[in-house]
Amino acid sequence: MNNAAVVEVRNLVVQRGRVRAVDRVGFSIASGEVVGLLGPSGCGKTTLMRAIVGVQVVQGGSVTVLGQPAGSRSLRDRVGYVTQAPSVYDDLTVAENLRFFARVLGASLDEVDRCMQVVALHAQRDQVVGRLSGGQRSRASLAVALLGSPDLLVLDEPTVGLDPVLRRDLWATFHDLAAAGAAVVVSSHVMDEAERCDRLLLMRDGVVLADETLPDLLQRTKADDVEGAFLELVEQEVTAA
């Protein structure tokens, strides 16, 4: 495992309408890391992730992925991205969806079976996605992002509504991918997912409040859990202002 920066965000500013969704944010992510992007809904997590993937119009700063500006042509088969709402075709089966995206990516068709196994959808392979449960549909969407083992995985709330056993397995998969050299960014509004991440980025109102490991965060804020640390950081900010 090397520590080359996979993602390098510098002074990023994103304005959405009147709201400054991301306000002068900077951090970097190395290969082999699983980074949790935590914060309440509406704090700018999704916008930040979109900027990393390169589908967001940004107003200032820069995002570099694997040495290239985010969204560059050469990155398009090296970055896997899962949006919050599953983006798969409802009228195709799980296997048809995966086969289609594998052909677009130029990935081998063996990948289709492997990725269905990873998200535990093998039994549903020939079911039309529109008839699956919400959690199964998100997993189908996640499976697409895993095709071809990308170097960077950006996952927007991938574990919402999933059964705890599956959630644990998916986190193990994210760590396996990281151990194989990928960088993984996972967002969540559930603070207790923090303990599964190597490092945390805590966000609120477009600003990163903290960028450190969970033990460091708890020690610095003298809190018992992430929720407490978050409150502490917000209060510190209010007092400072």
Added chain:
Amino acid sequence: MSARITLAVAARVLTQLRRDHRTAAMLLVLPCLLISLLWWMFDAADPTGQGFTRLGPPLLALIPFIVMFLVTSVTTLRERSSGTLERLLAMPTGKGDFLGGYALAFGVVAAVQSGLAVLVSVWLLDLGVAGDLWVLVAVAVVDAILGTALGLLVSAFARSEFQAVQFMPAVVVPQILLCGLFVPREAMPAFLEAVSNLLPLSYAVDAMRSVATTSGSALGSVDASMWADLGVVVGFALGGLVLGAATLRRRTA
């Protein structure tokens, strides 16, 4: 552009259509029923068959255009709103692959659709055709691709499927009124004739009529002016696809 991705998109669109039995059946059967309805309507009133000969060919041009316009604008809008378009554009998909895949898939559907309608018209309903039959089908396929191109384009300006469907009276109906079906184009007020000359459907209908009524020495035993008219339609379809490509954005606000 990549042939692999274009073909993948086309195959996927066709699989989706095959899955949707009702849509697939309507796409293939409705044109045949409509052309039969036209024939039946004229059957008693016009025993010479003049009316059917005059209106049958334009109908064969209109149906693929209207159907593909509607189908494409709704499917593309769905693709935009479900996030699959964004996902595809974040992958190595070129805009041309996406549009080309759709044009190819709907072109294939139009070929089958028009092939059936032409067979019914000519063999069952005795529609007289001066040129070769395959030219009739070729014109219908080009009309379908024109519909696809315009449907892709307008889907960029619709926020919902309701709005997308409303573009049909806005974009399609004026073209039907001014294509020379109701009043010959030369007999229209000068301004409307000029407008008619700027609308692609006018050339599509002219081309279809020409295949049916005039034989000539050009390819497909038609008059050379037919290929000129069809060239104009191809130009509009390509223009629509290029403008449509401009509306596909990899980055959004």
